[in-house]
Amino acid sequence: MLSAGRERVRQRLQRVPLLWALIRRDVEARYRGSWLGLGWSVFAPLTMLAIYTLVFTRIMRARWAGPAGDDALGYPLMAYSGMIIHAFIAEIVSSAPMAIIRQGNYVKRVVFPLTLLPVVTVGSASLGLIVGLILLVIMSAGAGNGLHATMLALPLALLPTLLLGLGLAWLLSAVGTFVRDISHITGFAVTALFFASPILYPAEAVPAPLQSVLRFNPLAWGIESVRCVVTRGVLPNSLNWFAQLAVCLLFAWVSLGVYRRVQGSFADVL
Amino acid sequence: MCSEVLAIEARHIGKRFIANRGPWRSFWHALRGTHGASDGGYQALRDVTFSVARGETVGFIGRNGAGKSTLLQILCGTLRPSSGTIHVNGKVAALLELGAGFNPDFTGRENVFLNASLLGLPRRQIAARLPDIQAFAEIGEFFDQPVRTYSSGMFVRLAFAVMAHVDADILVIDEALAVGDAHFTQKCMRFLHSFRQRGTLLFVSHDTQAVTGLCDRAIWLEDGVVREEGSAKSVCESYLATLFGTEQRAAASPSAAPAKARILHDQRQPWLNRSPLRNDIELFAFQAEATRFGHGSASIDKVVLLDEDGRELSWMVGGEPVSVEIHATCHATLQAPIVGFYVKDRLGQTLFGDNTFLTCRPGPARHGQRLVARFSFHLPYLPAGDYSLAAAIGDGTQDDHVQHDWVHDALFFRSHSTSVSTGLVGLPMQRISLETASPE
Numbered sequence: 001m002l003s004a005g006r007e008r009v010r011q012r013l014q015r016v017p018l019l020w021a022l023i024r025r026d027v028e029a030r031y032r033g034s035w036l037g038l039g040w041s042v043f044a045p046l047t048m049l050a051i052y053t054l055v056f057t058r059i060m061r062a063r064w065a066g067p068a069g070d071d072a073l074g075y076p077l078m079a080y081s082g083m084i085i086h087a088f089i090a091e092i093v094s095s096a097p098m099a100i101i102r103q104g105n106y107v108k109r110v111v112f113p114l115t116l117l118p119v120v121t122v123g124s125a126s127l128g129l130i131v132g133l134i135l136l137v138i139m140s141a142g143a144g145n146g147l148h149a150t151m152l153a154l155p156l157a158l159l160p161t162l163l164l165g166l167g168l169a170w171l172l173s174a175v176g177t178f179v180r181d182i183s184h185i186t187g188f189a190v191t192a193l194f195f196a197s198p199i200l201y202p203a204e205a206v207p208a209p210l211q212s213v214l215r216f217n218p219l220a221w222g223i224e225s226v227r228c229v230v231t232r233g234v235l236p237n238s239l240n241w242f243a244q245l246a247v248c249l250l251f252a253w254v255s256l257g258v259y260r261r262v263q264g265s266f267a268d269v270l
Numbered sequence: 271m272c273s274e275v276l277a278i279e280a281r282h283i284g285k286r287f288i289a290n291r292g293p294w295r296s297f298w299h300a301l302r303g304t305h306g307a308s309d310g311g312y313q314a315l316r317d318v319t320f321s322v323a324r325g326e327t328v329g330f331i332g333r334n335g336a337g338k339s340t341l342l343q344i345l346c347g348t349l350r351p352s353s354g355t356i357h358v359n360g361k362v363a364a365l366l367e368l369g370a371g372f373n374p375d376f377t378g379r380e381n382v383f384l385n386a387s388l389l390g391l392p393r394r395q396i397a398a399r400l401p402d403i404q405a406f407a408e409i410g411e412f413f414d415q416p417v418r419t420y421s422s423g424m425f426v427r428l429a430f431a432v433m434a435h436v437d438a439d440i441l442v443i444d445e446a447l448a449v450g451d452a453h454f455t456q457k458c459m460r461f462l463h464s465f466r467q468r469g470t471l472l473f474v475s476h477d478t479q480a481v482t483g484l485c486d487r488a489i490w491l492e493d494g495v496v497r498e499e500g501s502a503k504s505v506c507e508s509y510l511a512t513l514f515g516t517e518q519r520a521a522a523s524p525s526a527a528p529a530k531a532r533i534l535h536d537q538r539q540p541w542l543n544r545s546p547l548r549n550d551i552e553l554f555a556f557q558a559e560a561t562r563f564g565h566g567s568a569s570i571d572k573v574v575l576l577d578e579d580g581r582e583l584s585w586m587v588g589g590e591p592v593s594v595e596i597h598a599t600c601h602a603t604l605q606a607p608i609v610g611f612y613v614k615d616r617l618g619q620t621l622f623g624d625n626t627f628l629t630c631r632p633g634p635a636r637h638g639q640r641l642v643a644r645f646s647f648h649l650p651y652l653p654a655g656d657y658s659l660a661a662a663i664g665d666g667t668q669d670d671h672v673q674h675d676w677v678h679d680a681l682f683f684r685s686h687s688t689s690v691s692t693g694l695v696g697l698p699m700q701r702i703s704l705e706t707a708s709p710e
Contacts, residue, residue: 110371178297265300
């Protein structure tokens, strides 16, 4: 019994290099043939960040209505931390429904550990997240907030968001392979999510009746955590964090279960 | 347990494809695990039961759409049967259709890594085998080009090369081999013949010659059920009997009888040579870089085919007199040199051949001496297809000798059209007659 469990763990570990290779290939494929290559993954968000900063501070002269929004860079800093999280989830949501269909070869022609395909989607979306977070940390430090020790807790603070992404990837690619409509829905769902999450406005600015609804937006959890840890230098409320972790873990687990059940039928519908 | 000696055990396998069920419904069925269980749709396989012992070579034959590929996909684990159970013991490597799991945007090298790691090879081991794989595939600089730029032949070369180097226990080969050229097919056949010594091989084809040449046992699928199972030879025979039986009925016009049947007299040759039935055979140049092995005390420099007047041939005609000339050089003293050749068809089956042992024994040959062996014969009629000629020089007797140089595919030739009516080759007949015998 014990040795069987150990064998399973060993098999899982054997897949780590494969997963890593697949993620690398996925990222490479995106930039293959371009002159700047991987540089785009830094250049693009950097340019966007510059544009946001310019627009929010010089043109709109927006003031952050919540705490820690007094300095000049307050608004772009807050907005950008929300955008990073949104972009991460948005990329997963929009590419997961097609993740299996695009890799039809792996489903039909080779015996492939199919559970990995959605994980690859999350993995390559994480690249954008990591680059975005690094830029955010640099900008926050440059804006006079300094470097906080709490920044080290960033990976832990984002653990629920990461699990949320995994769960979405498994669930959406499982359903999306059968129901092609999903990829059409996700297109505008992503935009709706942008305005339904406290990205351009602080959660506190939302009117009281809507605020209780917003509390159930899992995107808001990750956004709040990043703002706490990077700009304010405080750790997220641990009770909230545990609750969020539990919810996201459950969601990822259920999604994986659904995915596992239907993956055997992928070859029939592709 | 008894299943340990079995490589594959399939029991009552059924597969149903559901066409055009609503997307949400098919998702719901998949979730409940009832995908394909409802009625309607297309039943590709029905109650297929068989087992394959470890080390066995089994051929699957059947017409297009008989369910061969579906069954193989189930064996490989890429498709789930709608009913029945299947147990597979060991690592399966498959060459199903073209482009087995290749990512078109990545180079051959990257795809080798990807495919081999899918088959469970650690990265270090793949890196160690990469030169072998590259050499086997023989696709030159294309190895580092994106796979989407490949020709279908290159695709198969690479896929086969990977498959040959991953230590699979069970190999599944689909028709794909037909895409390769003669040189590569020969190489694959050599590999398959040697693989049979250590592993289980499943071979799918509607080419019954290939199946009988390679397999111990054959399973004939028709309309998704096992029609017959047994020795490769007997199954292929009854398959062909049924196939031609049905096809003859389909084209049952009396005027279709071939014209040549009427003109069976002693001198077919001049007539045949003027008709489209002439056995035209195209010869390709000596393959100096063909795969070879041997101890190296002698080497084969050149192999040519000559006509009666000693002119080197680029085209030849079945039934005409020809000579095979093998030129060799000794690099050490050979006590009793023996030179031979044989001709193989595209599946690597030896058709005919001979050596100098029985007729010529010139005595020892010294270092630096050149030898020319000449075999003159009437070329048999060859069925359309690719052929290769292997040449070898050794030292010793027919039964006990040392191979000094053995060139696998020294020459290639291709038969374009033929008058062969039956058999692996057709012999130039001395005389054919049909007379009414007086009753005794």
